Amino acid sequence: MQNREIEHIINLITPYYIMQSITNLVSWDQETYMPVNGMILKEEQTEFLKLLSHKYLKKSSFRSALSKLIDLNPSLHTFHIENLNWEEKALLREIKEEYLRVTSLSASIVKATARATTRALESWKQAKQKNDYSFFYPDQKKVIHEYMRQAKAYQKKEGDHLYNSLLHLYEPKMTVEILDPITNELKQGLLPLVQEIQANQQEIDPTLCSDSPLSINKQMDLCHEAVSLMGLDKENYNLSTSEHPFCTALSSDDIRITTRFDEANCIKGLLAVMHEAGHALYESRLPKEWKDTPLASAASHGIHESQARFWENFIGTSLEFWRVFYPRLQSAIPHKFSEVSLEKFYASLNYSSPSYIRIYADEITYNLHIMIRYEIEKEIFEKSLSTQKIKERFNELTKKYLGLEVKNDSEGVLQDIHWAMGGYGYFPSYMLGNLYAAMLFHAFENDHPRWGEELLETGNAFFIRDWLDKKVLSKGKKLPPKQLIEEACQSEFSCLPFLKYIKKKYTATA
Numbered sequence: 302m303q304n305r306e307i308e309h310i311i312n313l314i315t316p317y318y319i320m321q322s323i324t325n326l327v328s329w330d331q332e333t334y335m336p337v338n339g340m341i342l343k344e345e346q347t348e349f350l351k352l353l354s355h356k357y358l359k360k361s362s363f364r365s366a367l368s369k370l371i372d373l374n375p376s377l378h379t380f381h382i383e384n385l386n387w388e389e390k391a392l393l394r395e396i397k398e399e400y401l402r403v404t405s406l407s408a409s410i411v412k413a414t415a416r417a418t419t420r421a422l423e424s425w426k427q428a429k430q431k432n433d434y435s436f437f438y439p440d441q442k443k444v445i446h447e448y449m450r451q452a453k454a455y456q457k458k459e460g461d462h463l464y465n466s467l468l469h470l471y472e473p474k475m476t477v478e479i480l481d482p483i484t485n486e487l488k489q490g491l492l493p494l495v496q497e498i499q500a501n502q503q504e505i506d507p508t509l510c511s512d513s514p515l516s517i518n519k520q521m522d523l524c525h526e527a528v529s530l531m532g533l534d535k536e537n538y539n540l541s542t543s544e545h546p547f548c549t550a551l552s553s554d555d556i557r558i559t560t561r562f563d564e565a566n567c568i569k570g571l572l573a574v575m576h577e578a579g580h581a582l583y584e585s586r587l588p589k590e591w592k593d594t595p596l597a598s599a600a601s602h603g604i605h606e607s608q609a610r611f612w613e614n615f616i617g618t619s620l621e622f623w624r625v626f627y628p629r630l631q632s633a634i635p636h637k638f639s640e641v642s643l644e645k646f647y648a649s650l651n652y653s654s655p656s657y658i659r660i661y662a663d664e665i666t667y668n669l670h671i672m673i674r675y676e677i678e679k680e681i682f683e684k685s686l687s688t689q690k691i692k693e694r695f696n697e698l699t700k701k702y703l704g705l706e707v708k709n710d711s712e713g714v715l716q717d718i719h720w721a722m723g724g725y726g727y728f729p730s731y732m733l734g735n736l737y738a739a740m741l742f743h744a745f746e747n748d749h750p751r752w753g754e755e756l757l758e759t760g761n762a763f764f765i766r767d768w769l770d771k772k773v774l775s776k777g778k779k780l781p782p783k784q785l786i787e788e789a790c791q792s793e794f795s796c797l798p799f800l801k802y803i804k805k806k807y808t809a810t811a
Contacts, residue, residue, distance in 0.1 A: 395595035467726030579612035606734025621753030739799035
């Protein structure tokens with residue numbers, strides 16, 4: 302039985318999270334089915350909803366109710382009522398954190414940011430279609446300006462790196478000072494490994510997977526089969542297409558997955574859907590008893606990405622998964638795969654080669670893509686990189702880390718949607734997600750050393766979903782991300798499980 306005061310604050314915060322859900326729906330519509338001429342109304346809807354939710358939390362009545370339960374001083378976590386359990390304390394801390402974040406922004410910043418990102422999303426699509434960064438650049442400049450204003454408003458102390466203010470939005474307590482050593486350790490571990498592995502792949506035919514033609518409708522069917530095998534209820538999600546794959550949840554029972562299909566390569570679309578379905582599984586298994594409160598959300602974006610990367614890579618590119626799923630692919634494309642052995646297919650699937658597109662990068666080079674974006678974002682918010690130089694810097698770092706000369710803007714600076722939607726600070730979540738996923742996979746293998754046989758015996762991965770549910774999904778935001786991952790894995794955070802996994806898998810494959 303909850304305290305009346307806790308019930309009261311839950312009733313007060315619930316409308317705010319319902320507004321967030323409606324905003325997500327508007328955004329999903331913009332990315333999927335909205336006609337071109339719907340843009341003007343979409344701007345008005347987005348601006349209205351964001352201002353409405355901002356105004357709601359800034360009401361004096363909300364502040365008064367919250368301050369009776371917890372001290373609103375940012376540096377204190379003093380509770381004003383007794384007999385709270387640990388979940389109720391976590392709830393109050395998270396509501397306070399959200400309140401302080403939202404109310405640190407003025408209405409003018411909220412309004413200007415909503416308008417700037419809505420317009421930028423459309424100009425980004427246009428620029429990508431025309432393969433011309435100049436169509437996007439003016440709107441990107443406006444978005445960066447607004448996020449500079451936000452970062453300054455969020456800044457906890459004078460002299461702190463502005464970029465830290467944005468990193469906190471996606472990974473609580475994450476800073477440049479913590480991330481830099483992580484990226485350096487990964488560079489030192491990955492760059493020599495990239496060269497070693499790629500020099501020993503002469504016997505592998507990469508075209509087996511890259512040339513896997515299948516109609517969009519049949520790809521959809523194949524993807525639904527994979528998602529069903531993962532244990533996501535078909536009544537809880539919708540799969541559609543968009544320029545950039547994403548997943549958004551309106552509730553735990555209404556999750557929208559989008560992907561981008563390539564008729565010449567069905568494997569890309571399948572793995573992209575498994576990635577987004579990993580996000581969807583997280584959303585579907587969050588604690589329902591805390592619905593429409595912060596506790597019914599992910600611990601962090603890095604933890605969220607760990608689920609997507611876990612399913613896409615640690616399961617989706619594993620030999621164990623394809624022992625179950627390969628016959629389905631052979632049945633879908635018999636003229637291509639009926640005579641190809643599973644071993645040859647698996648080697649091709651895990652062929653490592655630097656590529657232009659981040660979302661289709663192999664496990665070895667993927668983090669190098671993130672480092673490119675991380676360095677650029679840091680430089681933007683250090684004000685050492687002007688907006689007009691972003692494209693040039695992107696191309697320069699692509700050459701440095703991947704050894705590739707960027708040939709066009711769509712495969713270069715325009716490939717990701719994040720900068721159009723204002724996701725500065727998000728990209729490191731992917732790298733952290735890879736590292737978290739490796740730790741989880743190591744712990745999972747310790748608990749299920751015969752997991753490949755279990756997968757064959759059951760014909761589904763429900764036991765994997767249930768293991769993740771117990772360790773991560775059902776806990777929502779009750780624990781900080783570092784504590785959550787370390788308790789789940791019974792070990793301290795480290796890059797080593799990821800580096801060991803990569804070396805073991807790709808040395809064996811090569």
